[in-house]
Amino acid sequence: MLLGIAVHAQDLRSVSGSGVEISFPAGEEMIASRMAEAAPRMLDFLREKGLPVKTPVHVFLDQDLDLPDAQVTMIPHRGVRVPLRAPGVFEEGYLEEDPWTYFLFKGLCLEGVYSIRGGLPASLHDFFGEISSPNLINPPWLLEGITSLLYRQYRNQLTNDPF
Secondary structure: OHHHOOOOOOOEEEEEEOOEEEEEEOOOHHHHHHHHHHHHHHHHHHHHOOOOOOOOEEEEEEOOOOOOOOEEEOOOOOEEEEEOOOOOOOOOOOOOOOHHHHHHHHHHHHHHHHOOOOHHHHHHHHHHHHHOOHHHHOOHHHHHHHHHHHHHHHHOOOOOOOO
Protein backbone atom coordinates (compact mmCIF):
# COMPACT_ATOMS: atom_id res chain seq x y z
CA MET A 1 0.00 0.00 0.00
CA LEU A 2 2.84 2.41 0.80
CA LEU A 3 4.42 1.79 -2.59
CA GLY A 4 1.25 2.92 -4.35
CA ILE A 5 1.15 6.33 -2.71
CA ALA A 6 2.49 9.09 -4.94
CA VAL A 7 5.18 11.16 -3.32
CA HIS A 8 5.64 14.76 -4.36
CA ALA A 9 9.35 15.54 -4.56
CA GLN A 10 10.88 18.84 -5.56
CA ASP A 11 14.23 19.65 -7.04
CA LEU A 12 15.48 22.06 -4.39
CA ARG A 13 18.53 24.25 -4.47
CA SER A 14 19.99 26.12 -1.54
CA VAL A 15 22.16 29.13 -0.81
CA SER A 16 23.47 30.10 2.59
CA GLY A 17 25.36 32.84 4.33
CA SER A 18 25.39 34.67 7.68
CA GLY A 19 23.67 31.71 9.35
CA VAL A 20 20.64 31.86 7.04
CA GLU A 21 20.12 28.98 4.63
CA ILE A 22 17.60 29.60 1.85
CA SER A 23 16.12 26.59 0.06
CA PHE A 24 14.18 27.18 -3.12
CA PRO A 25 12.76 25.33 -6.13
CA ALA A 26 14.81 25.22 -9.31
CA GLY A 27 14.27 28.30 -11.45
CA GLU A 28 13.84 30.74 -8.56
CA GLU A 29 17.50 31.70 -8.22
CA MET A 30 16.86 35.45 -8.64
CA ILE A 31 14.47 35.64 -5.68
CA ALA A 32 16.75 33.52 -3.50
CA SER A 33 19.84 35.56 -4.37
CA ARG A 34 18.07 38.83 -3.47
CA MET A 35 16.99 37.32 -0.16
CA ALA A 36 20.48 35.97 0.58
CA GLU A 37 22.00 39.36 -0.23
CA ALA A 38 19.58 41.18 2.10
CA ALA A 39 19.81 38.73 5.04
CA PRO A 40 23.10 39.95 6.64
CA ARG A 41 21.93 43.56 6.74
CA MET A 42 18.58 42.48 8.20
CA LEU A 43 20.29 40.44 10.91
CA ASP A 44 22.56 43.37 11.80
CA PHE A 45 19.59 45.77 11.95
CA LEU A 46 17.59 43.46 14.20
CA ARG A 47 20.60 42.94 16.47
CA GLU A 48 20.96 46.73 16.81
CA LYS A 49 17.27 46.99 17.76
CA GLY A 50 17.69 44.38 20.53
CA LEU A 51 16.24 41.42 18.63
CA PRO A 52 19.24 39.20 17.90
CA VAL A 53 18.26 36.24 15.75
CA LYS A 54 19.84 32.97 16.77
CA THR A 55 21.30 31.16 13.83
CA PRO A 56 21.11 28.92 11.93
CA VAL A 57 17.73 29.80 10.44
CA HIS A 58 16.36 27.77 7.56
CA VAL A 59 14.29 29.77 5.07
CA PHE A 60 12.19 27.84 2.59
CA LEU A 61 10.62 29.40 -0.49
CA ASP A 62 7.44 27.34 -0.58
CA GLN A 63 5.52 27.07 -3.84
CA ASP A 64 2.65 25.26 -2.10
CA LEU A 65 2.11 27.95 0.54
CA ASP A 66 -0.91 30.02 -0.48
CA LEU A 67 -0.92 32.31 2.55
CA PRO A 68 0.57 35.74 1.67
CA ASP A 69 2.66 35.91 4.83
CA ALA A 70 5.76 34.39 6.40
CA GLN A 71 5.26 31.36 8.63
CA VAL A 72 7.75 31.10 11.48
CA THR A 73 8.62 27.96 13.44
CA MET A 74 10.86 27.55 16.46
CA ILE A 75 10.31 23.82 17.01
CA PRO A 76 12.09 21.51 16.08
CA HIS A 77 14.39 24.13 14.52
CA ARG A 78 14.28 27.80 13.62
CA GLY A 79 12.64 28.19 10.25
CA VAL A 80 10.76 30.63 8.05
CA ARG A 81 8.47 29.59 5.21
CA VAL A 82 8.02 32.29 2.58
CA PRO A 83 5.35 31.94 -0.12
CA LEU A 84 6.72 31.79 -3.63
CA ARG A 85 3.44 33.19 -4.94
CA ALA A 86 3.52 36.98 -5.16
CA PRO A 87 0.86 38.70 -3.05
CA GLY A 88 -2.31 39.86 -4.74
CA VAL A 89 -3.97 43.23 -4.33
CA PHE A 90 -4.72 44.07 -0.68
CA GLU A 91 -2.73 41.08 0.58
CA GLU A 92 0.17 41.37 3.00
CA GLY A 93 3.19 42.86 1.22
CA TYR A 94 1.34 43.91 -1.93
CA LEU A 95 2.92 47.38 -1.99
CA GLU A 96 6.49 46.09 -1.70
CA GLU A 97 8.69 46.10 -4.78
CA ASP A 98 10.24 42.83 -3.56
CA PRO A 99 7.68 41.09 -1.31
CA TRP A 100 9.97 38.08 -0.74
CA THR A 101 12.61 40.13 1.08
CA TYR A 102 9.79 41.79 3.04
CA PHE A 103 8.55 38.36 4.13
CA LEU A 104 12.12 37.36 4.99
CA PHE A 105 12.48 40.46 7.19
CA LYS A 106 9.16 39.74 8.85
CA GLY A 107 10.15 36.13 9.51
CA LEU A 108 13.55 37.06 10.93
CA CYS A 109 11.96 39.75 13.09
CA LEU A 110 9.49 37.22 14.52
CA GLU A 111 12.37 34.81 15.17
CA GLY A 112 13.98 37.56 17.24
CA VAL A 113 10.76 38.35 19.11
CA TYR A 114 10.07 34.69 19.88
CA SER A 115 13.53 34.23 21.37
CA ILE A 116 13.30 37.08 23.91
CA ARG A 117 13.18 35.57 27.38
CA GLY A 118 13.97 36.63 30.90
CA GLY A 119 13.40 35.48 34.47
CA LEU A 120 11.57 32.19 34.93
CA PRO A 121 10.87 31.68 31.17
CA ALA A 122 14.62 32.02 30.52
CA SER A 123 15.37 29.40 33.16
CA LEU A 124 12.73 27.08 31.72
CA HIS A 125 14.17 27.64 28.25
CA ASP A 126 17.60 26.53 29.46
CA PHE A 127 16.05 23.24 30.53
CA PHE A 128 13.22 22.63 28.02
CA GLY A 129 14.45 24.51 24.96
CA GLU A 130 12.06 26.19 22.52
CA ILE A 131 9.00 24.44 23.99
CA SER A 132 8.69 27.12 26.68
CA SER A 133 8.58 30.39 24.78
CA PRO A 134 5.91 32.72 26.16
CA ASN A 135 6.26 35.02 23.15
CA LEU A 136 4.70 32.40 20.88
CA ILE A 137 1.30 33.26 22.31
CA ASN A 138 1.40 37.02 21.79
CA PRO A 139 -1.64 38.42 19.98
CA PRO A 140 -1.25 38.74 16.19
CA TRP A 141 -1.89 42.50 16.22
CA LEU A 142 1.10 43.02 18.53
CA LEU A 143 3.43 40.97 16.31
CA GLU A 144 2.15 42.70 13.15
CA GLY A 145 2.73 46.10 14.75
CA ILE A 146 6.29 45.26 15.83
CA THR A 147 7.26 43.89 12.43
CA SER A 148 5.61 46.77 10.56
CA LEU A 149 7.31 49.42 12.70
CA LEU A 150 10.73 47.79 12.45
CA TYR A 151 10.39 47.24 8.69
CA ARG A 152 9.61 50.94 8.15
CA GLN A 153 12.70 51.82 10.20
CA TYR A 154 14.78 49.25 8.29
CA ARG A 155 13.71 50.70 4.95
CA ASN A 156 14.13 54.24 6.33
CA GLN A 157 10.98 55.42 4.61
CA LEU A 158 7.33 55.83 5.37
CA THR A 159 4.97 53.40 3.76
CA ASN A 160 1.72 54.94 2.61
CA ASP A 161 -0.68 52.00 2.60
CA PRO A 162 -4.03 53.08 1.15
CA PHE A 163 -5.70 50.03 2.69
